Amino acid sequence: MGLLIRNGEIVNVGSRLQADVYAENETITRIGKNLEVPPGAEVIDATGKLVFPGFIDPHVHIYLPFMATFAKDTHETGSIAALIGGTTTYIEMCCPNRNDDALEGYQLWKSKAEGKSACDYAFHMSVTKFVKETESQLREIVADGTASFKIFLAYKNFFGVDDGEMYQTLELANRLGVITTAHCENAELVARLQQKLLAEGKIGPEWHEPSRPESVEAEGTGRFATFLEITGATGYVVHLSCEKALHVALDAKSRGVRIHVESVLPHFLLDKTYAKRPGVEGMKHVMSPPLRAKENQAALWKALANGSIDTVGTDHCPFDTEQKLLGKDSFVSIPNGISGIEDRVNLLYTYGVRRGRLDMDRFVDAASTRAAKLFGLFPRKGTIAVGGDADIVVYDPSYRGVISAKSQHTNNDYNGFEGMEIEGRPTVVTVRGKVQVRDGQFVGERGRGRLLKREAAHF
Ligand SMILES: [Zn+2]
Numbered sequence: 001m002g003l004l005i006r007n008g009e010i011v012n013v014g015s016r017l018q019a020d021v022y023a024e025n026e027t028i029t030r031i032g033k034n035l036e037v038p039p040g041a042e043v044i045d046a047t048g049k050l051v052f053p054g055f056i057d058p059h060v061h062i063y064l065p066f067m068a069t070f071a072k073d074t075h076e077t078g079s080i081a082a083l084i085g086g087t088t089t090y091i092e093m094c095c096p097n098r099n100d101d102a103l104e105g106y107q108l109w110k111s112k113a114e115g116k117s118a119c120d121y122a123f124h125m126s127v128t129k130f131v132k133e134t135e136s137q138l139r140e141i142v143a144d145g146t147a148s149f150k151i152f153l154a155y156k157n158f159f160g161v162d163d164g165e166m167y168q169t170l171e172l173a174n175r176l177g178v179i180t181t182a183h184c185e186n187a188e189l190v191a192r193l194q195q196k197l198l199a200e201g202k203i204g205p206e207w208h209e210p211s212r213p214e215s216v217e218a219e220g221t222g223r224f225a226t227f228l229e230i231t232g233a234t235g236y237v238v239h240l241s242c243e244k245a246l247h248v249a250l251d252a253k254s255r256g257v258r259i260h261v262e263s264v265l266p267h268f269l270l271d272k273t274y275a276k277r278p279g280v281e282g283m284k285h286v287m288s289p290p291l292r293a294k295e296n297q298a299a300l301w302k303a304l305a306n307g308s309i310d311t312v313g314t315d316h317c318p319f320d321t322e323q324k325l326l327g328k329d330s331f332v333s334i335p336n337g338i339s340g341i342e343d344r345v346n347l348l349y350t351y352g353v354r355r356g357r358l359d360m361d362r363f364v365d366a367a368s369t370r371a372a373k374l375f376g377l378f379p380r381k382g383t384i385a386v387g388g389d390a391d392i393v394v395y396d397p398s399y400r401g402v403i404s405a406k407s408q409h410t411n412n413d414y415n416g417f418e419g420m421e422i423e424g425r426p427t428v429v430t431v432r433g434k435v436q437v438r439d440g441q442f443v444g445e446r447g448r449g450r451l452l453k454r455e456a457a458h459f
Pocket residue numbers: 059060061093315
C-alpha cells in the first residue's frame with residue numbers, strides 16, 4: 001500500500017519545497033505538487049507542517065554492560081523512544097570490553113537488536129585492544145556492513161586503547177577506508193586525578209568534572225588528531241564538550257587533517273552546576289566528558305551553526321536513580337550517562353532553530369544529513385529524495401510541551417532535561433513507508449528495524 005504525505009513543507013539541506021511525497025514499497029517514488037492519490041493509498045495531511053527526512057542519532061548506547069551494571073533500555077524501549085522523538089535511525093556503539101572477543105561481541109550486540117528494534121540501526125564497532133586476530137576480525141565486521149570503528153582513549157583497562165593500539169587501529173582503518181570515531185580524554189590523567197581527589201576526601205558528583213577537566217579532553221583530542229595526521233585516516237571526535245577541545249580539533253582540520261566533530265545534546269543545554277546539585281540529583285548529571293562551565297555553550301552553538309561541529313548526537317545511555325546511587329560513596333562509581341534519544345530533535349529544534357541559533361538547513365544537516373553522509377547511509381537516509389528510504393518526519397511547529405519523565409518512553413525514572421519547554425514535535429513518523437508514530441504514540445510494528453549495511457567510503 002502506498003503512502004501519500006500531502007501539502008507539507010519539505011525541508012532538505014539546501015531546499016524547501018511545498019509539495020507532496022509519495023512512497024511505495026518502503027521507498028520514496030514521487031515528489032511533486034498535487035500528486036494523485038492512487039487507490040488504497042494512505043493519505044496524511046501535512047498542511048502547516050514541516051516534512052523532514054528521518055533523523056539520525058549517530059551515537060547511542062542501548063545494550064551496554066558498563067560500570068558494574070547495564071544501561072536501562074532495550075532495543076524495544078530505545079527504538080520506540082527514538083521514533084517518538086523523530087529519530088528513525090540510530091547508530092549504536094558496539095562495546096565489548098578488552099577481555100571480550102571482538103567478533104563474539106559483535107554477534108552479541110547484533111543479536112540484541114535483531115527483530116527487536118522498531119527503527120533502523122547500525123553499529124560503530126569498538127576496538128578495545130589490538131591483538132593477533134584483530135585485523136582479520138575487523139575485516140570480517142566491515143565486510144558485514146559495519147564500516148565504522150570506535151576507540152576510547154579513556155576508560156583505561158576496560159574499553160581504553162593505548163597509543164600503540166590506536167595507531168594500529170587507525171592504520172588499518174585507513175587501509176579499509178573506514179571512519180574511526182573516538183572518545184578523547186587522557187586515561188592516565190583521569191586515573192591520577194580521580195585518585196588524588198578521592199585521597200583528599202572529595203567524593204561527591206561535583207568532583208567528577210574536576211577529575212576530567214577540559215585540558216584532559218583537549219589533550220585527547222589533539223593526540224587523536226595527530227595520529228590521524230600521521231596515519232592519514234579519517235576520524236570523528238564523539239561528544240566534544242568544550243571550547244578548548246573544539247579549538248584543537250578545528251586547528252587540526254585547518255591543517256588538512258581529516259577530522260570531524262560531534263557534540264551531544266547535553267553539552268548545548270546543561271552545564272556543570274547540574275552535577276553540583278545535592279545528592280542523587282547531581283549524580284544524574286554525571287557523564288563523560290562531563291558537563292562543563294556554561295561559557296562553553298555559546299562556542300558550541302556557534303560552531304554548530306557554521307558547520308564546524310558536524311553532528312549532534314545524544315550518547316544516550318540511561319541509568320536509573322538506583323544505579324546512579326552506586327556512586328553515592330565515590331564519584332568514580334557513578335555510572336556515566338544520560339538519556340536523550342527521545343528529546344534530541346525537539347530540543348535542538350526548540351533551542352536551536354526557534355531561538356535563532358541555527359538555521360533550518362543546519363538543523364537538518366546536523367541532526368540527519370551529515371551523519372548519513374559521514375557514515376555511509378546517504379542518500380538512502382538523510383534526505384527526502386526519490387529512490388531513498390521513506391523515513392519521514394511530519395513535524396508540527398505549533399506544538400507546545402514540556403519534557404518530563406512522566407511522559408517519556410525511554411526506560412528510566414527521571415529525565416535529565418526535566419521541565420524544559422519544547423516548541424514542536426513529530427506528528428507522524430514513518431520508517432520505510434510505514435507509519436510508526438502518530439501524535440506522540442507508537443502505533444507501528446515492533447521489530448520492523450533493520451541493520452543497515454554500509455560501505456567503507458573514507459579512502
Ligand atoms: Zn558513548
